[in-house]
Amino acid sequence: MSDWIKLKADRIFDGQHMLHGKVLVLEADGTVEALLDAEDAGLGITECIGMLTPGFVNTHCHLELSHMQGVIPEGTGLPLFLQTVMEKRNGGSDPLKAMTLAAARMIEEGVVAVGDICNSPATLALKQHSHLYFHTFVETMGFIPAGAPQRLEQSLAVLEQFRAIDGPQHRSSIVPHAPYSVSKALFNLLASLPGNALQTIHNQETLAEASLYLDKTGAFLDFFRHFGMDISGFAPTGKNSLQSCLPYFNDNSQVILVHNTFTTETDIRFAQQQPQTLYWCVCPNANLYIEKQVADIPLLMRTGCTITMGTDSLASNHQLSMWAEIAAIREAYPGIPLEDILQWATLNGAKALQIDDRYGSFERGKQPGVVLVAEDISRKLY
Ligand SMILES: [Zn+2]
Structure with missing residues (x-):
């Protein structure tokens, strides 16, 4: 003994x-x-x-943006935030050093597993030798339908590099970025890929997402114009983005919906009738940073959603600390019992990443x- x-x-x-x-x-x-x-x-x-x-399970992070800490001011709203990330992500200080420091800090502060969004192989070397478990979500995007096959091909080439390190400490899949950045054609190509059931998507992080899908108005039109994108082929669905896009996922998918800041009860009821298995990830500090609003977590609880938690990236957060996210939820909603929030940060996260045989409890x-x-x-x- x-x-x-x-x-x-x-x-x-x-x-x-x-x-x-x-x-x-x-x-x-x-x-x-x-x-x-x-x-x-x-x-x-x-x-x-x-x-x-x-140990905590962080179901939404972008480790590869760690070098962007403090680059983007708070409160810009999502469209301008995204525009700035896209324009500045290749500048600034040593990305590998920033990622390595961020990952080490996560470990110190109690994170054991991470759902990590990647647009490039930048985190590959770090993940090969990390003590953290990673599920790499290689993110694909492209809102112009004609470009879908080429965009998918580019992302599959990134996925292939991560697949080479799949094993007990790493798994990977390829996922859509968001409803405003992925065309129906690209969604359909993703849904047809075999062995790719663990999915995630940024969901309703801004009200502009609803405007785009309801009647093709709002701040994303300026975003597309800024990047010279012709979206004349996009027809609004007259429904919120989640109701429009969730049916594009393969029926057998398990989907982590991330942010849910502007998700309504009608959206949730609709989503719960779909065949996919859903997890609802909240990232309160990032939502406060970008949109100055937190998801309606009591609504998610009341409607029986399985909640998980994430930190998002250092571009939109002052730290990648799950305890700081727990504190933010308690500040916004003091009535939620701590043991509920802790379950979101541990066991639910492990189930969402399909690693609850080892993690979460x-x-x-x-x-x-x-x-x-x-x-x-x-x-x-x-
Ligand atoms: Zn994100």
Whole structure:
């Protein structure tokens, strides 16, 4: 028994429930053995001051934008934010150094797994040797239907590089960027790809997305004009973007819908009747940064949505800290119990990335990482 790690804390969140006064017993490599009452745990118990939780799962990040920290001012709204990212992403400081520092900080602060959006192979070398689990979502975009095959081909070439490192610590799929940047033709090509069921998409991050689909008005028209794009072939659907685009996904997909800042109850009811399995990822600090608004999380809860959490990128956030996201939710909605939010940040995230056999909860045999939260700081212990 002497090789066991035994951690006692006033509060241990096990992935679903907050337990009090228990002892978490781990093997030396961090594999969970048991959660015991203190009197049954024997000797050699380490007392932790604070709360223990399984490692956090960040279901939406763009590590490759880490060098853009502080480049874009707050409150621009999404269309101008995107325009600035596209124009400035190739400038600035050493991207590899920025990504490496950001990933190291995520580990220190308790993240164990990341759903990471990639437009290029920039993060490939880092991921080959990282202690983080990554699901790389290679993102494709192109709003002009005629360009769809070529855009897909370019993104498949990026995917191929990530597929080469698929294994226990990495998986990958190819996904659409957003309803305003992916044509129906490109959506259809994506849906036809085999072995590509884990999907994600930026959803309703701005009201301009609704205007585009409802009646082809709003700020995205200026965005397209700025980049000289002719969207005369796009016909508005008269419905919100989610209702317009979710049916384009393959029926067997599992889709992480990211942001959901302007999602309505009608959108949710519609989405829940579709065949795809859905997860609803919230990124409150990024939404405050760009649009100064947080998703209606009580609505997501009331309608039974399975919620996960993400940090988005350092272009739209001051840090990639899941505990800071939890704090932002508690600030916006003080009535939501902490154990609900913690489940979104752990077990639900692990299910969304299809890694809950190993991550997300203190169940026997899992190796989910152990995080100590004390004095409003999260720190990885194991
Ligand atoms: Zn994003």
